[in-house]
Amino acid sequence: MRIDQFLPDFAPHDAIGNHVLQLRRVLRDAGYESDIWADIIHPPVARQARHYREHPSVRPGAGDLALYHASTYSDMAGWLAARAGAGDRLVVYYHNITPAEYFARWEPVAAEGCGRARRELASLAPSTELAMAASAYNQAELLDTGYRSTVVSPLLVDLDEYHAAPDSRAVARHRARGGTRWLFVGRLAPNKCQHDVIGAFAAYRRAFDPAARLVLAGAPASARYLRALERLVADLELGDSVELPGGVPFGELVAQFASADVFVCCSEHEGFCVPLIEAMELGVPVVAYAAAAIPETVGDAGVLLEDKDPLTVAVAVGSLLSDRERRESLVRAGRARAGSFSLPLTSKQFLGHLDAHLRGS
Amino acid sequence: MTATPDRAGTVPESTSRAVPADDAINAAMAEAADRLEAVAPGYLERVRQATGRLAVRARPAGVGGHEDATPDAPAHERRGADAGGPLDTGAGAARLALLAVEDAATIDVDVPVASRQRAAQPLKAGVKRLVGWYVSYLGQQVTVLGRSVTRLGAVLVERTEELDARTEAISGDVARLAERIERLEHPAR
Numbered sequence: 041m042r043i044d045q046f047l048p049d050f051a052p053h054d055a056i057g058n059h060v061l062q063l064r065r066v067l068r069d070a071g072y073e074s075d076i077w078a079d080i081i082h083p084p085v086a087r088q089a090r091h092y093r094e095h096p097s098v099r100p101g102a103g104d105l106a107l108y109h110a111s112t113y114s115d116m117a118g119w120l121a122a123r124a125g126a127g128d129r130l131v132v133y134y135h136n137i138t139p140a141e142y143f144a145r146w147e148p149v150a151a152e153g154c155g156r157a158r159r160e161l162a163s164l165a166p167s168t169e170l171a172m173a174a175s176a177y178n179q180a181e182l183l184d185t186g187y188r189s190t191v192v193s194p195l196l197v198d199l200d201e202y203h204a205a206p207d208s209r210a211v212a213r214h215r216a217r218g219g220t221r222w223l224f225v226g227r228l229a230p231n232k233c234q235h236d237v238i239g240a241f242a243a244y245r246r247a248f249d250p251a252a253r254l255v256l257a258g259a260p261a262s263a264r265y266l267r268a269l270e271r272l273v274a275d276l277e278l279g280d281s282v283e284l285p286g287g288v289p290f291g292e293l294v295a296q297f298a299s300a301d302v303f304v305c306c307s308e309h310e311g312f313c314v315p316l317i318e319a320m321e322l323g324v325p326v327v328a329y330a331a332a333a334i335p336e337t338v339g340d341a342g343v344l345l346e347d348k349d350p351l352t353v354a355v356a357v358g359s360l361l362s363d364r365e366r367r368e369s370l371v372r373a374g375r376a377r378a379g380s381f382s383l384p385l386t387s388k389q390f391l392g393h394l395d396a397h398l399r400g401s
Numbered sequence: 402m403t404a405t406p407d408r409a410g411t412v413p414e415s416t417s418r419a420v421p422a423d424d425a426i427n428a429a430m431a432e433a434a435d436r437l438e439a440v441a442p443g444y445l446e447r448v449r450q451a452t453g454r455l456a457v458r459a460r461p462a463g464v465g466g467h468e469d470a471t472p473d474a475p476a477h478e479r480r481g482a483d484a485g486g487p488l489d490t491g492a493g494a495a496r497l498a499l500l501a502v503e504d505a506a507t508i509d510v511d512v513p514v515a516s517r518q519r520a521a522q523p524l525k526a527g528v529k530r531l532v533g534w535y536v537s538y539l540g541q542q543v544t545v546l547g548r549s550v551t552r553l554g555a556v557l558v559e560r561t562e563e564l565d566a567r568t569e570a571i572s573g574d575v576a577r578l579a580e581r582i583e584r585l586e587h588p589a590r
Contacts, residue, residue, distance in 0.1 A: 142457050148500055230457050239452035247437040268455055275451055350448045355433045
């Protein structure tokens with residue numbers, strides 16, 4: 041039996057790309073034939089996938105299953121719906137789609153894309169046998185969109201990879217400047233609210249540690265939002281204490297985590313948020329605004345805030361870092377929490393859902 | 402097949418909780434606010450205003466984005482312009498109008514030659530071949546003009562938004578000054 045994976049944009053080193061590669065391994069190990077088919081295939085992973093239009097035609101009666109990763113808009117959605125009509129069985133894995141309102145102000149074209157992606161998601165509901173969600177938050181959205189059969193199956197992340205020794209020179213370079221190091225990792229996007237992290241950091245610097253530094257690692261999803269962040273840094277007189285290094289290579293990412301004192305997340309919309317797991321796995325305490333899927337990802341292993349006023353966040357970070365015992369206890373809880381998302385566990389969960397579905401049908 | 406949401410056992414046990422605003426936290430907040438005010442008077446308020454201007458949800462009315470911007474707004478904007486509809490001057494309207502210009506700025510010189518009348522098709526193809534060089538030349542110049550206009554528009558929109566943001570930032574100061582003048586002029590009130 042074939043279980044092929046389809047995704048609009050296959051990129052290396054991003055949460056969805058890594059998840060898809062891990063799933064292929066899990067499926068093949070379980071005895072299924074499985075390949076990856078995408079619309080946009082980035083050069084570093086060109087050998088791992090083929091364009092979806094090259095996929096062989098439907099084999100009627102073969103019971104083959106198409107696993108579609110929904111995260112953005114694509115002509116692939118309509119193509120899959122047509123194949124489902126011709127006899128392919130369809131399973132959707134929902135990573136979440138950023139609500140258009142977040143981009144309407146900054147990138148109206150991207151906002152249009154978000155709206156289209158949600159319409160496509162809804163259009164696939166009638167022909168989908170099973171919809172998997174990265175979180176219960178995503179599952180609730182699937183149910184609202186009209187999906188009937190849904191399960192939660194967290195993203196597959198190989199946390200062992202993060203334990204490669206970080207580049208000691210990079211860590212030394214980061215540490216040489218002194219001061220508390222704040223870190224947030226994620227695309228520079230309006231829904232992730234890096235502006236709120238900058239605001240809280242500005243308050244923290246004046247009230248707690250004038251030598252503190254902030255790193256916002258992540259490629260910009262909007263050039264206009266990036267410019268607004270740069271202006272904000274200048275307006276708040278933060279000088280070079282805020283670094284916006286863009287997307288960083290994996291080694292540098294590990295070094296940033298190894299150098300960080302706290303991971304601060306003010307995001308308003310996340311379907312899962314892998315960087316939270318990365319931070320907890322690597323012993324960086326988490327302070328986060330309790331929105332979307334963040335509370336279920338963090339669980340009891342981080343400081344969750346009901347509001348993200350700059351002073352509230354700054355005081356939460358200040359109190360946590362000044363209380364060594366509480367900080368250490370949170371780091372321990374974080375490691376345990378990350379362990380519950382370990383690759384063997386999440387792989388087993390995924391296969392369990394798939395097997396139950398195939399047996400049931 | 403699973404017919405109902407199966408949350409239990411499918412995701413690691415989540416017992417999310419928010420940190421309660423207890424007395425200790427309130428005291429820490431008050432202490433930090435005092436410290437901040439002592440070292441940088443008015444700074445916290447500045448931070449709140451500056452970040453509030455970038456917020457998507459619950460941002461102050463009239464600041465920043467265009468609340469009604471919908472995913473298909475560029476097309477809507479174009480229809481509005483075609484129909485001579487009312488001119489929207491909201492904060493995000495300029496960006497949407499600019500998108501419509503950008504969309505229309507590239508001239509397609511590859512004229513379609515299909516026709517329902519059999520004889521017309523080769524005729525159209527012939528005319529296309531004859532005047533193609535001329536149409537391409539014109540189209541190229543119009544496209545360059547369109548892109549230049551778009552660029553000018555982008556600069557103006559960016560500048561206008563900056564001025565809007567600054568105006569918003571100083572409006573609070575102006576109100577406070579007006580109140581102070583009022584008190585100075587009428588101390589008894």
